[in-house]
Amino acid sequence: MPIYEYVCSSCDTKFEMIRSMSKANEGAECPHCKHEAERALSTFACFSSDESGMTTAVAGGGHSCASCASGNCATCAS
Ligand SMILES: [Zn+2]
Structure with a gap:
């Protein structure tokens, strides 16, 4: 399952x-203060690797795993 921040x-x-x-898109409870937390949309929840082996952070977007822009991160596979 995807990881959301x-x-x-x-x-x-x-x-x-x-x-x-x-x-x-549902709210989550803050583990610190128990206040309701909102989903962070501009995060770097996953990474993609190019052919040179560089690991590059990718911004969130509306792609296959909903948490990365590459469509090819660990959470996309599921
Ligand atoms: Zn809090």
Whole structure:
């Protein structure tokens, strides 16, 4: 399942949750203050590697795993 990053609007804690895509846009509870956290949209949740072996962070986008722009990260495979 994809990993989504959330940011707490109360204490700015960032945390990740693995959850199904159908629940991706639901709120999550901050592990620090229990305030409701919102999904962070501009994160670097996964990485892609090019042919030279460089690992490059890719920005989030509406591609196959909903958390990377490459369509070829670890979470895309599922
Ligand atoms: Zn919090």
